Amino acid sequence: MTKDFYTKLAEIRHRIHAHPEVSENEFETTAFLKEYISNLGIRILETELPTGFIAEIGHGKPVIALRADIDALPIKERNTFEYASKNGAMHACGHDFHQTSLLGAAELLKAQEGQLNGTIRLIFQPAEEVSVGAYQVIENGGLKDVSAIIGYHNYPHLKPGEIGLRSKAIMAAVDKFKVTISGVSGHAARPDFGTDTVLAITTIVNNAQAIISRTVSPFESAVLSVTHIDVGSTWNVMPESGYFEGTMRSFSPETRQHLRDAFTRVVENTPDQFNASVEIEWGRTPTVTFNDEILTPLIFEHSKQFAKVVEVEPLTIGEDFAAYQEKIPGVFALIGSNGDADAADLHHDTFTVKDEALPTAVQYFVENALYLLDYFAKTQKA
Ligand SMILES: [Zn+2]
Ligand SMILES: [Zn+2]
Structure with missing residues (x-):
């Protein structure tokens, strides 16, 4: 040049x-x-x-x-x-x-x-x-x-x-998720009358962290990060709903699909235990x-x-x-x-x-x- x-x-x-x-x-x-x-x-x-x-x-x-x-x-x-x-x-x-x-x-x-x-x-x-x-x-x-x-x-x-x-x-393939949990709000003193959306969210977040450590090959790389939780507003009310969001990164089309499937299973299987309902939104992100x-x-x-x-x-x-x-x-x-x-x-x-x-x-x-x-x-x- x-x-x-x-x-x-x-x-x-x-x-x-x-x-x-x-x-x-x-x-x-x-x-x-x-x-x-x-x-x-x-x-x-x-x-x-x-x-x-x-x-x-x-x-x-x-x-x-x-x-x-x-x-x-x-x-x-x-x-x-x-x-x-x-x-x-x-x-x-x-x-x-x-x-x-x-x-x-x-x-x-x-x-x-x-x-x-x-x-x-x-x-x-x-x-x-x-x-x-x-x-x-x-x-x-x-x-x-x-x-x-x-x-x-x-x-x-x-x-x-x-x-x-x-x-x-x-x-990486980038996945962006937002998960909303909904139930019945109630008094913190009577959780049995309502839905503990806080515990439902934290249970899902915990279980999701087992996806990569327990279901992805140790020779494959992947990341799952939950970066934002928004639920409740005070100390003595069980909130009716809340959400969390975050991202997953992976390096092959197969692993990406596996992560999305596994994440969906973890999210959808947990709320039953808490009598809650759940909705997953995926962002439009690059593979x-x-x-x-x-x-x-x-x-x-x-x-x-x-x-x-x-x-x-x-x-x-x-x-x-x-x-x-x-x-x-x-x-x-x-x-x-x-x-x-x-x-x-x-x-x-x-x-x-x-x-x-x-x-x-x-x-x-x-x-x-x-x-x-x-x-x-x-x-x-x-
Ligand atoms: Zn850029
Ligand atoms: Zn750039």
């Missing part, structure tokens, strides 16, 4: 960082990105996406998709550098970095459009943080004719120039980010040409890129974006990405897109 191009991309990232927009409100961000992409002469597809958009370089099959998310978080930024956000939202997950690298990749790929062995589809995805953006893209035909999709998340605990990758799960077992080793090897590639443990956070991987093969990497020992984590109000990480992210898109176009051109002809 030339020095001028690097400087231009760093300035673009700073501009985007200074003007963050939260999920489903990325209107100015979308306008800015669209203008940049159409100034490059790249065609933008007609869709009904309210925010975000899809564009294409090249012609015909195969089609390889590159995805960057564009939304920010409702966090007040505490960084003090000059391009820090002042509008109450913040690119605290580094999606400013993701979209800038895709602009950079688009520019480099457009310059060699004549030699492309197919089509590169650029997906500027909205609303990742609320787990709806990937579904919107899919509903708008974003994966039509696509052979494979590539994405990444910046990762502050790897250095610029490093890429973390692994086959199968790289980010496991599951890297394709054929393409991931190829991208792992190929990326060594321009980066230090390391095998990483999966992260316990979730990512809606998983929705694409449920439909087609996909590879999702972690790209080093800071690497300092005291680097703030994702979603922190002092989260900071280093510009020096940009060239590796751009190359990850460009080099692997070209590589997969050739790969699928060959395998589809054969």
Whole structure:
């Protein structure tokens, strides 16, 4: 990457960082990105996406998709550098970095459009943080004719120039539950006349903690956390109802299903004992980010040409890129974006990405897109 191009991309990232927009409100961000992409002469597809958009370089099959998310978080930024956000939202997950690298990749790929062995589809995805953006893209035909999709998340605990990758799960399946227990309220002195919703809730919470320790293989990882209980308001009344909520994380589609089934059984089997009724609500949350077992080793090897590639443990956070991987093969990497020992984590109000990480992210898109176009051109002809 030339020095001028690097400087231009760093300035673009700073501009985007200074003007963050939260999920489903990325209107100015979308306008800015669209203008940049159409100034490059790249065609933008007609869709009904309210925010975000899809564009294409090249012609015909195969089609390889590159995805960057564009939304920010409702966090007040505490960084003090000059391009820090002042509008109450913040690119605290580094999606400013993701979209800038895709602009950079688009520019480099457009310059060699004549030699492309197919089509590169650029997906500027909205609303990742609320787990709806990937579904919107899919509903708008974003994966039509696509052979494979590539994405990444910046990762502050790897250095610029490093890429973390692994086959199968790289980010967790996230489940969010809320359980409401209802019964008959009564005097604390006569529990036999009413329902002890407090004891029903705490019994379920206790029993739920046996799911992972007693029913999941010791060689499989999973997490179950109850983080919020709301029941009752005073000392001498048994409350009529209450609820608790929390989350589960897992790393394979099978374990995820097992956890949901086991949790449902524990919750539904307990209330009888207390003469209570129960209702479970599941949030709309991403399934496991599951890297394709054929393409991931190829991208792992190929990326060594321009980066230090390391095998990483999966992260316990979730990512809606998983929705694409449920439909087609996909590879999702972690790209080093800071690497300092005291680097703030994702979603922190002092989260900071280093510009020096940009060239590796751009190359990850460009080099692997070209590589997969050739790969699928060959395998589809054969
Ligand atoms: Zn995030
Ligand atoms: Zn993110």
